[in-house]
């Protein structure tokens with residue numbers, strides 16, 4: 001798994017380097033957390049979720065308990081069709097898992113200041129680079145899944161699913177019932193051979 005996390009970092013680093021020339025035009029300012037509060041879905045792969053789960057396991061107990069509570073609340077609100085701030089966003093608008101934040105957070109910037117009426121605007125070339133990086137992430141996580149962060153973290157909290165995933169086995173039927181209703185996609189079916 002360590003080498004897979006290294007490969008994950010390599011995909012992040014490649015995207016960061018390739019997109020850097022475009023980002024010089026970004027209007028993003030320090031302290032803005034629009035992407036964490038209003039931009040909608042933060043989709044992650046199971047491998048990204050596993051790394052986040054491991055970081056959560058190392059947090060102080062109080063913080064971990066509070067975070068689990070926020071994740072459950074976010075899950076319920078999302079079930080009700082609401083857009084809610086990311087549970088990892090802290091009161092000072094910093095990200096609690098910044099070093100391990102998923103690719104969905106790394107790919108976004110905006111050429112203008114965002115609002116509900118003006119969602120993030122990216123260069124077309126960076127959109128394409130992001131699509132290629134997502135395909136690479138799904139290839140790397142070939143026996144895993146992609147979906148909204150709270151749903152993937154929920155799946156990784158289910159022992160039966162976690163054991164199957166850690167064993168490198170592929171049993172889509174185990175997540176089929178949950179997956180259909182929550183927009184979970186099977187990475188194997190999404191990536192090009």
Ligand code: SF4
Nearest residue numbers: 036086088089095105
């Ligand atoms: S993981 Fe961090 S950067 Fe990503 S949406 Fe949540 S708070 Fe924001």
